[in-house]
Amino acid sequence: MSLIVQKFGGSSVADAESIKRVAKRIVETRRAGNEVVVAVSAMGDTTDELLDLAHEVTPIPAPRELDMLLTAGERISMALLAMAIRSLGYDARSFTGSQAGMITDAQHGAARIVDVTPGRLREALDQGAIAIVAGFQGFSRESRDITTLGRGGSDTTAVALAAALGADVCEIYTDVDGVFTADPRVVPKARKLDRITSEEMLELAASGAKVLHIRAVEYARRHGVTLHVRSSFSYTEGTIVYDPQASPEGETFMEESVIAGVAADLSEAKITVVGVPDIPGAAAKIFKIVANTNANVDMIVQNVSAATTGRTDISFTLPKADGEKAITALRNAQEGVGFENLQYDDQIGKLAIVGNAMRSASGISAKLFESLYDAGINIEMISTSEIRISVVTRAASINDAVRAVHTAFGLDGEGDAVVHAGTGR
Amino acid sequence: MSLIVQKFGGSSVADAESIKRVAKRIVETRRAGNEVVVAVSAMGDTTDELLDLAHEVTPIPAPRELDMLLTAGERISMALLAMAIRSLGYDARSFTGSQAGMITDAQHGAARIVDVTPGRLREALDQGAIAIVAGFQGFSRESRDITTLGRGGSDTTAVALAAALGADVCEIYTDVDGVFTADPRVVPKARKLDRITSEEMLELAASGAKVLHIRAVEYARRHGVTLHVRSSFSYTEGTIVYDPQASPEGETFMEESVIAGVAADLSEAKITVVGVPDIPGAAAKIFKIVANTNANVDMIVQNVSAATTGRTDISFTLPKADGEKAITALRNAQEGVGFENLQYDDQIGKLAIVGNAMRSASGISAKLFESLYDAGINIEMISTSEIRISVVTRAASINDAVRAVHTAFGLDGEGDAVVHAGTGR
Numbered sequence: 001m002s003l004i005v006q007k008f009g010g011s012s013v014a015d016a017e018s019i020k021r022v023a024k025r026i027v028e029t030r031r032a033g034n035e036v037v038v039a040v041s042a043m044g045d046t047t048d049e050l051l052d053l054a055h056e057v058t059p060i061p062a063p064r065e066l067d068m069l070l071t072a073g074e075r076i077s078m079a080l081l082a083m084a085i086r087s088l089g090y091d092a093r094s095f096t097g098s099q100a101g102m103i104t105d106a107q108h109g110a111a112r113i114v115d116v117t118p119g120r121l122r123e124a125l126d127q128g129a130i131a132i133v134a135g136f137q138g139f140s141r142e143s144r145d146i147t148t149l150g151r152g153g154s155d156t157t158a159v160a161l162a163a164a165l166g167a168d169v170c171e172i173y174t175d176v177d178g179v180f181t182a183d184p185r186v187v188p189k190a191r192k193l194d195r196i197t198s199e200e201m202l203e204l205a206a207s208g209a210k211v212l213h214i215r216a217v218e219y220a221r222r223h224g225v226t227l228h229v230r231s232s233f234s235y236t237e238g239t240i241v242y243d244p245q246a247s248p249e250g251e252t253f254m255e256e257s258v259i260a261g262v263a264a265d266l267s268e269a270k271i272t273v274v275g276v277p278d279i280p281g282a283a284a285k286i287f288k289i290v291a292n293t294n295a296n297v298d299m300i301v302q303n304v305s306a307a308t309t310g311r312t313d314i315s316f317t318l319p320k321a322d323g324e325k326a327i328t329a330l331r332n333a334q335e336g337v338g339f340e341n342l343q344y345d346d347q348i349g350k351l352a353i354v355g356n357a358m359r360s361a362s363g364i365s366a367k368l369f370e371s372l373y374d375a376g377i378n379i380e381m382i383s384t385s386e387i388r389i390s391v392v393t394r395a396a397s398i399n400d401a402v403r404a405v406h407t408a409f410g411l412d413g414e415g416d417a418v419v420h421a422g423t424g425r
Numbered sequence: 426m427s428l429i430v431q432k433f434g435g436s437s438v439a440d441a442e443s444i445k446r447v448a449k450r451i452v453e454t455r456r457a458g459n460e461v462v463v464a465v466s467a468m469g470d471t472t473d474e475l476l477d478l479a480h481e482v483t484p485i486p487a488p489r490e491l492d493m494l495l496t497a498g499e500r501i502s503m504a505l506l507a508m509a510i511r512s513l514g515y516d517a518r519s520f521t522g523s524q525a526g527m528i529t530d531a532q533h534g535a536a537r538i539v540d541v542t543p544g545r546l547r548e549a550l551d552q553g554a555i556a557i558v559a560g561f562q563g564f565s566r567e568s569r570d571i572t573t574l575g576r577g578g579s580d581t582t583a584v585a586l587a588a589a590l591g592a593d594v595c596e597i598y599t600d601v602d603g604v605f606t607a608d609p610r611v612v613p614k615a616r617k618l619d620r621i622t623s624e625e626m627l628e629l630a631a632s633g634a635k636v637l638h639i640r641a642v643e644y645a646r647r648h649g650v651t652l653h654v655r656s657s658f659s660y661t662e663g664t665i666v667y668d669p670q671a672s673p674e675g676e677t678f679m680e681e682s683v684i685a686g687v688a689a690d691l692s693e694a695k696i697t698v699v700g701v702p703d704i705p706g707a708a709a710k711i712f713k714i715v716a717n718t719n720a721n722v723d724m725i726v727q728n729v730s731a732a733t734t735g736r737t738d739i740s741f742t743l744p745k746a747d748g749e750k751a752i753t754a755l756r757n758a759q760e761g762v763g764f765e766n767l768q769y770d771d772q773i774g775k776l777a778i779v780g781n782a783m784r785s786a787s788g789i790s791a792k793l794f795e796s797l798y799d800a801g802i803n804i805e806m807i808s809t810s811e812i813r814i815s816v817v818t819r820a821a822s823i824n825d826a827v828r829a830v831h832t833a834f835g836l837d838g839e840g841d842a843v844v845h846a847g848t849g850r
Contacts, residue, residue, distance in 0.1 A: 016481035050501065056441035057505050058512035065511070068519050069504035072497040076475065079494035080482050086490070087483035094493050099569070120569070144524070144545070 002168040003035040003125070007135065007158035011175050012232040013077045014044035022173075022232060023084035026130060030090055035125045037118075037165060039135040039158035040081055042073025063108035067137075067148045071097070074134035074154075082132045091129035095120060097137030097146070101164075102157060104138035104147045111138050111147035113156070113219075116164035133161060152213030159216045163223035170225050172212065173232035178239030179204070179211050181411040182262040186399045190406065191413035193260060195240045198227075200260045200354050203388040207352030208265025217241065244356075258364060259355030259409050264402050266395055268298060269323045270348045270381070272315040273330065275340025283314060285337050286330070293329045295322035299350070299383040299390060311340070315381060317392065320346050348380065349398030352390040353405060365389050371408030377401045427593040428460040428550070432560065432583035436600050437657040438502050439469035447598075447657060448509035451555060455515055460550045462590060464560040464583035465506055467498025488533035492562075492573045496522070499559035499579075507557045516554035520545060522562035522571070526589075527582060529563035529572045536563050536572035538581070538644075541589035558586060577638030584641045588648035595650050597637065598657035603664030604629070604636050606836040607687040611824045615831065616838035618685060620665045623652075625685045625779050628813040632777035633690030642666065669781075683789060684780030684834050689827050691820055693723060694748045695773045695806070697740040698755065700765025708739060710762050711755070718754045720747035724775075724808040724815060736765070740806060742817065745771050773805065774823030777815040778830060790814050796833030802826045 006026060013019050030036045041047075050069050054061040061069070078094040085092035101117030121131040135154025138147045149156050155172060162170035179201065180190040196204075198221040205214040211229060220227050221243055230238025276282050283302060290297055300316045318326060327344055330337075358364050365382075368389055372379060377400060381392035393401050406412060431451060438444050455461045466472075475494050479486040486494070503519040510517035526542030546556040560579025563572045574581050580597060587595035604626065605615040621629075623646040630639040636654060645652050646668055655663025701707050708727060715722055725741045743751060752769055755762075783789050790807075793814055797804055802825060806817035818826050831837060 016478060019482055053441060053501075053505060054508060057444055057509045060512070061508045062511045065504045065507045065517075065519055068507070069501060072500040072504075075497040075500065076478075076494060079490045079497075080478060082490045082493075083479060083486045084482045086487045087485070092490075094490055 001033055001035060003037070003165055004029055005037045005039065005158050005162040005165070005167045005170045006173060007039045007154055007171065008041065008081075008173045008232060009154065009175070010041040010044050010046070010077075012173055013040060013081065016080070019043075019077070019080050020084050023081060023088060025232065026081075026085060027088050027090050030130055037121055037125070037131045037133065037161055037167070038081065039133050039154055039161060040074060040077050041135050041154040042070075043077045043080075046073040046076065064145055067108045067146050070148055071134065071137045071146050074136055078132045078134050082130075085130055085132070091127070092132055093124050093129050094132040094134070095124075096134050097157070098139035100131075100133040100161070102133075102138035102160065104140055104149070106140040106143040106145065106147065108145075108147055110150040111140065113138065113149070113160050116160050118161060118164050121161070121165065133157065149215075152215065155213045155216035156219055159219045159223070159225050159227070162225045163219070167225070169228050170220065171228045171230060172216075173230060174211060175231065175233065176211060177231045177234060177236050178229050179209070179241070180261065181413075182402050182406045183209075183264065186264065186402050187262075187406045187412075189412040191411060193239045194237070195242060196260050197356050198241050198243050199387060200356050201227075201241045203352070203354040203385065204261050204263050207263035207354065207388065207390060208267070208350065209261065209263045212241070258357045258361045259353045259411070261354055262402050262405050262409075262411070263352045263354065264398050265350040265352075266398060267319055268317045268348060268350055269320045269344065269346040270315055270317050270392065271323070271326060271330070272313055272343040272345070273337075273339045274313050274343060275309075275311045276314055277338050278310050278312045282337065285333075286314060286339075287316075289329050289333050289337070290316075290318070290326050293322065293325040295319070295326045299381055299392065301381045301383075317348065317350065317381070347395045348392050349395040349401070350390055350392050351398060351401050351405065352388055353409065354388045356387055358387050358389075367408060368405060371404050372401055374408075375400055375404035377404070426458055426460060428462070428590055429454055430462045430464065430583050430587040430590070430592045430595045431598060432464045432579055432596065433466065433506075433598045433657060434579065434600070435466040435469050435471070435502075437598055438465060438506065441505070444468075444502070444505050445509050448506060448513060450657065451506075451510060452513050452515050455555055462546055462550070462556045462558065462586055462592070463506065464558050464579055464586060465499060465502050466560050466579040467495075468502045468505075471498040471501065489570055492533045492571050495573055496559065496562045496571050499561055503557045503559045507555075510555055510557070516552070517557055518549050518554050519557040519559070520549075521559050521564075522582070523564035525556075525558040525586070527558075527563035527585065529565055529574070531565040531568040531570065531572065533570075533572055535575040536565065538563065538574070538585050541585050543586060543589050546586070546590065558582065577640065580638045580641035581644055584644045584648070584650050584652070587650045588644070592650070594653050595645065596653045596655060597641075598655060599636060600656065600658065601636060602656045602659060602661050603654050604634070604666070605686065606838075607827050607831045608634075608689065611689065611827050612687075612831045612837075614837040614840075616836060618664045619662070620667060621685050622781050623666050623668050624812060625781050626652075626666045628777070628779040628810065629686050629688050632688035632779065632813065632815060633692070633775065634686065634688045637666070683782045683786045684778045684836070686779055687827050687831050687834075687836070688777045688779065689823050690775040690777075691823060692744055693742045693773060693775055694745045694769065694771040695740055695742050695817065696748070696751060696755070697738055697768040697770070698762075698764045699738050699768060700734075700736045701739055702763050703735050703737045707762065710758075711739060711764075712741075714754050714758050714762070715741075715743070715751050718747065718750040720744070720751045724806050724817065726806045726808075742773065742775065742806070772820045773817050774820040774826070775815055775817050776823060776826050776830065777813055778834065779813045781812055783812050783814075792833060793830060796829050797826055799833075800825055800829035802829070
């Protein structure tokens, strides 16, 4: 008998009909002889609707109360799902984050899991019941208050439960068939990956792939949880996200392609600090100022200093949402740092290729740059990690760039990928 | 410094604007130097919407899951209310039934309060905060599950908190100005009562008056909690519901009128068992059969036996909702009981007059019957308690009956009563 944790996102439980469909699916897994624990998100747009309601009441809702409010969303979906399963003749019980033992710190809106004590879930399973758990939420022992894990928290809930219960697999149900070599809406010939390492998945998620939340992938990797990303709209096998070190099969499931996928991200902006004195500590000063605004700096490029002026330019990217506060902080510190001026550019796109085999293969970056050159696309910034290469281009040419690179690395599949409606959380 | 418990029903917190208005009202009470605990219902029609959703998923929702579902409603309203108060610069914290220490038995959908341990509320008050509590919900220690108290449970929550915290008064905010001598929609000249004893209030509520839930009044009487029923739409003083034994002023606040009010109830039906053998035990048999269906029998009338036949008729009233099962059970037992046939009449109306002074005053029933006779209204059944007389008439003439009796007992006020929109829960 296997223990399977299943996570269903908001689009999979958007209305009563969807909930009944998901209930049938869960019951099939149970009927096949498995123990089943389900983590579920709020229905459809419930969370956004509750947020809107909060903002109608006050522009800056108190974080403790916002968490109390938002957790009503999963409470509704999990109770309906448990009812639907029971009406199919199977025992099911819903549990809040607190009842499921999701213990977090007291940081409202972005709580970190500090412990998972799933005693009541184990008890329910032992009694033959299916356990339905509210995703996204937890409980702080310290403050005795309800907390939320932040956006995408339901994935993390599922993975944390899978780790704590020693589940055989954590199935993440979504509205796409799995992890693709690129976004199928941009690249019709994108292929679904049968397998991907958790490290590759991490880099793809960090580079803009939306299918899994980076935090859930990190948690899965740290605790050796195997993920199965699949569609709740079809019975197709999805993508297994695994740790080659932990896997008994070792590296044998390596994809044939050198790179696993191409990701694109249009959510960042570029700030260039022009005319920075080329003296030790100038860059440190700048990034300390930016860090103090809590802006999340991604790529950094420093040009070679022009010998004639003794000055250099430093460019970095950060989420557009962090742009204004970083600009303001830098402007206020212009005299202290001694730079000449600031440029802000929110029309950039970031492309990344990710692949475990990059470690050993050579010529990958050359091939990347060449394919972009052939497509007439200019590269503005470059950054690399052990298994990833990222480049910044114009936002307007990012889709062309992704398609060109996808083809150049031999990722194009035979037919067109199937794209389902809706979005997950 | 007084401790005041305030209860706001669903119509008082129907949308963001109403919530902000209620928040201001609560803050005014706090600013006047009082400690404030608030029990709040779900917003507007939320509970009904959640019920509809449950019934879309399954015709018979599992009771445990239904409670889990419905408690999301108060979670939303209490969090929004706490946010709204905080945005006015006052500390406020919301608490679920479980966090507020509302301990109940495990009877889902109709849980009884077994203990109230409001430690966290006391703590919040001591720190100067306003405590907002989810009405209607509790927690079973036994099953460790969330429970609900049933319809009207928010009134009971407020009263139970007032009793446990030793509050000076429990204010029940509703959409009318208080308790009236009759329903102002039926009797435009109905007067608001300044005071009414809890016993009178109990009889009025049991006779169809909707303003307060009978269970909350019972709880208040048992624990010596003074209620103040008032409108959330105006600042008019409402109606004080008090226990004359517990009140230091004793009976001095007795209304001048002999009767406190006239109530009407169209929710009942009448069953007549025709031709019952007039032998000992026949009535007992009949009501045992009805009791076994859990039908809630109200009035009972047995005619004098006709000497020629040795048979009698027994009539009783019960909620229309219980009618079918009672009829079915009786029909199945016809042979055993030996009655001739059954009549079912759902076109009846019940009128009741209630007044503490009935104990000592005489001629009340004569005056009641006379006023109905003068209005041309036929009386079909009569039943009395120490402080109440109820009669059954045709449903079609119930409003005329209420107006006639209201005038006959000198209850008509000067002007017309103000009727506000909306309904409470």
